[in-house]
Amino acid sequence: MRKNSIKNTRINGEVQRELSMLINREIKDPRINPLTSVVAVEVAPDLKHAKVYISVLGDEESQKNTLAGLRSAAPFMRGQLAKSINLRNTPELTFIMDQSIEYGVNMSKLIHDVNKDLSNNEELKEDSE
Known part of the structure; x- marks a missing residue:
C-alpha cells in the first residue's frame, strides 16, 4: 500500500x-x-x-x-x-x-501591514505633487 x-x-x-x-x-x-x-x-x-x-x-x-x-x-x-x-x-x-495556522495568520498580518504602508506612501506622493 x-x-x-x-x-x-x-x-x-x-x-x-x-x-x-x-x-x-x-x-x-x-x-x-x-x-x-x-x-x-x-x-x-x-x-x-x-x-x-x-x-x-x-x-x-x-x-x-x-x-x-x-x-x-x-x-x-x-x-x-x-x-x-x-x-x-x-x-x-x-x-x-x-504551527502552520499561526504562521499563516502572521504572514497575513505582515502582508496587510506592507499593503497599508504602500498605500500610505502613495497618498504622500500624491499630496506632495
Missing part, C-alpha cells in the same frame, strides 16, 4: 475524525486547552504508527501543557480508536504541534 493510496487517505480521515471527537468530548485532562484541534493525521502504511498534528489556540505555555496532556492520554485514545475503528493494527499515536 502506497503512502498516499485511497485506502490510506480514508484511514487518515477516519482516525482524524475519531481523535477530534475524543479530544473534545471524552478527555477531561485540565491541561488540554479546549481550543485544541486535530489539523491532520498521517497513519503509516503498516498501520503501526500515526503522526497527529494538532493546533492549539493560546500562548506557548498552553501549547506545552496541551501536548503533555495529550501524550499522557495517548494510550486511552489508542484503546478508544481500537473500539471504534476496525483496523488490523491500532496505530501508536505521536502528537506533533502544528
Whole structure:
C-alpha cells in the first residue's frame, strides 16, 4: 500500500475524525486547552504508527501543557480508536504541534501591514505633487 493510496487517505480521515471527537468530548485532562484541534493525521502504511498534528489556540505555555496532556492520554485514545475503528493494527499515536495556522495568520498580518504602508506612501506622493 502506497503512502498516499485511497485506502490510506480514508484511514487518515477516519482516525482524524475519531481523535477530534475524543479530544473534545471524552478527555477531561485540565491541561488540554479546549481550543485544541486535530489539523491532520498521517497513519503509516503498516498501520503501526500515526503522526497527529494538532493546533492549539493560546500562548506557548498552553501549547506545552496541551501536548503533555495529550501524550499522557495517548494510550486511552489508542484503546478508544481500537473500539471504534476496525483496523488490523491500532496505530501508536505521536502528537506533533502544528504551527502552520499561526504562521499563516502572521504572514497575513505582515502582508496587510506592507499593503497599508504602500498605500500610505502613495497618498504622500500624491499630496506632495
